[in-house]
Amino acid sequence: MTSQERTKYCLDTNFIIELLNGKDNAVLVYEEIKDAPLTITAISSVALFEILRGKEQNQAKIQKFEELRKTLEVLAFGEKEAEEAGQTEKAIHEKGLNIEIDDLLIGATAKTHGAILITNDRGFDSFEGLQLRSY
Numbered sequence: 001m002t003s004q005e006r007t008k009y010c011l012d013t014n015f016i017i018e019l020l021n022g023k024d025n026a027v028l029v030y031e032e033i034k035d036a037p038l039t040i041t042a043i044s045s046v047a048l049f050e051i052l053r054g055k056e057q058n059q060a061k062i063q064k065f066e067e068l069r070k071t072l073e074v075l076a077f078g079e080k081e082a083e084e085a086g087q088t089e090k091a092i093h094e095k096g097l098n099i100e101i102d103d104l105l106i107g108a109t110a111k112t113h114g115a116i117l118i119t120n121d122r123g124f125d126s127f128e129g130l131q132l133r134s135y
Contacts, residue, residue: 012119044109
């Protein structure tokens with residue numbers, strides 16, 4: 001990596017929920033990356049949808065999420081991401097494995113954008129070429 005390249009982290013839905021709930025490991029990882037030099041912190045548009053569709057109905061958590069959201073770049077799901085998702089789903093099924101559709105779309109978005117996905121979801125382990133960071 002050259003001195004001008006930035007590291008991009010994509011926060012998975014489970015990470016964001018645990019961060020909003022104040023879970024120690026999620027808070028520590030977020031504190032480490034949020035102010036690191038040459039780092040971009042992002043959320044996939046699919047994870048944004050998952051949060052907004054109401055998995056977290058608590059008003060205080062919604063407000064905390066809205067504050068967090070202001071600091072995040074949103075990685076859009078478009079044509080390249082759809083192609084990546086289709087190829088990956090086929091490869092995973094050929095191995096006799098399955099992946100949740102939301103996870104497939106989030107993983108394809110992170111991979112296409114060259115981001116490291118921060119997650120504890122083991123479903124991403126079968127996603128070839130996706131950079132992962134557990135917490």
